[in-house]
Amino acid sequence: MSEENENKPNLDVPEHLEYSDEHVWVDASTEPAMVGITEYAADQLGELVYIDLPEVGTEVQAGDEVAELESSKAVTPLVTPVAGVIRYVNSEAADDPGIVTGDPYGEGWIFKIELEDDEPGLLSSEEYANIVAE
Template identity: 75%
Template sequence: MSETNETPLNLDVPEHLEYSEEHVWVDASVEPAVVGLTEYAVNQLGELVFVDLPEPGTRVEAGDEIVELESQKAVQPLVCPVAGTVRYVNREASDDPGIITNDPYGEGWILKIELDDDEPALLTAEEYAKLVK
């Protein structure tokens, strides 16, 4: 994702989530863990027009490109930061990708995954905020 765009310094980076350097958030405090795209990533991509989700039951490894995100600007894969089995996908986000754009940390979640590893190597909110500033 391009660093040339002006990035607003008041991005929302919820404290209770963990983050990947590929701009994906994980909420491992719930079972199954919830995975979504950060506000920074949404701002970089622009308005999403298509989301290709994996099927529930799909086994993924950390680093796998598991979701294809298409915006008016680019086609970008979502790189999964954790390993596990996809249990649920957000069909509403697939039907209306604008949900992700408008509410990336709420209704715009992308998938729920049963984690293999209880301690994935992710960034804290503070570390992620420094990365995107």
């Protein structure tokens, strides 16, 4: 194995999801769409200690800060890559923020949103994997 490959993160990037360059994933195959942070973001944040979730019913635009993730390292805003109306929030993640970092693509979703735009400008899994590998 070359040194170059050893320095690249070996992260899970599920192919069925779409991604933002802000390390947020969207699963538009569900109704409403699910949104969460990527494994890369979870690794960068470290252990989450608090999540400030958005209000159900809030209408958001792509690029809006909708939640706040507080870890032992920093407080980081969650920027939504899609527009729509927030229909559900993951209250289990608010009660136990560790599930977000422990299972970012499963039980650790942040919110579900009724998409306003059917064609959000998101990255494929391959495009996102290339960004985090740099």
